[in-house]
Amino acid sequence: MTDLSLESTVATIAAELPGAAELFRRYGISFCCGGKMLLSEAALKAGIAPSALLTELETLKRSASRDAPEETADLIAHLLHRYHQTHRAELAWLIPLAQKVERVHGGHPSAPVGLSQALEALRDELESHMMKEELVLFPMMQRGDGATISYPIAQMRREHDDEVEHLRTIEHVTHGLILPDGACGSWTALYTGLRKLTEDLVTHMHLENAVLFPRFEAGLQTI
Template identity: 70%
Template sequence: MQTLSLDRTVASIAAELPGAADLFRRSAINFCCAGDVPLRAAAGRAGLSPEDLLAALEALERAAGRDAPEETEPLIDHLLTRYHATHRQELAFLIPLAEKVERVHGDHPAAPSGLAAALSALRDELEGHMMNEEQMVFPMMRRGGTVRIAQPVAQMRREHDDAVRLLHDIEHAAHGMALPSGACGSWTALYTGLRKFTDDLVMHMHLENTVLFPRFEAPAA
């Protein structure tokens, strides 16, 4: 992950730092459609102290991944059970729920139009990615010790970038996951589950990008 600073864009921070998206949502900072602005400017627009916002993000960075195992094999097991299995279960629940909310509330100005399609696209992207890890990349890591597998890891990183772009589509379709006044139980459950799912996915990618993958990439010259 790039170093946190007031010059980083809010979009890049939300995509890489677990918990940042939720912090931005609670602070009324748009990190999707208007996310290509520096943190300093975004804080000012929201009436917040840039330094205080940066300090809150730095606290998230210190906490990120603290509960994950350090050794490679237990970390892989953690990724498989805590994230791979959970993503599949939650998407199987969220996609039909998004379809229902779009169908029932399609005439509402805040309806999450296109959300089910965006979630389906992410499900398809993630399924291929996770199967590749489960069937090829993780077994190579388990067997290899300190073996360098730079090319497969580079492909996994590129697929993470694709997932980030799809997360932006989801955030946009859900209008920042801001519930309208009087939202029904299904709509409320959808956005509650969606916030948890998207934050989990960012943590999942963070653990792989910053903890697991560097162990199997060629060291810098």
């Protein structure tokens, strides 16, 4: 990800750094509607010393890629099994659960109106994105293709930006994934699942943008 600083926006940090979104939620810092706010401003508004918040984020950055395999072939396999398969499985039950919560609690002021639609849009774009990686980009990497690989990598980076917009929509319609008092079991399970899905997706994109893709952009095709 881009270098962390107090001049970074909270939206950029939440989209690129695994764990940052949950940290911001804990401090009541909005990164969807108020996402253009600088980290320094957001910290002061939340009553936190900017340097202390930056230190917490730097700790997250140091551990962001710690659990991923080092070798490129192993990293690709990790992305396929840990993230591609998991996203598909989780969206398959989160979407109908979101539909149920919207249908039953649509009149509640905290209802996540529009959530199922946002998840369907994310599913459709993510499925297309992952298929391109599985059928085109990852095989090119495993073959060691060089000159022609820059275009699909650039396309995947652009599609990651689109996925970030879906994450911001989800954050917005769920009011920061904050459950109302007395939320039922279905609503609670939905938001628990969404926290994992959104965090997984940020980690997935981080591993590709910051770890895997630069190896090929720099010509370091170590399989």
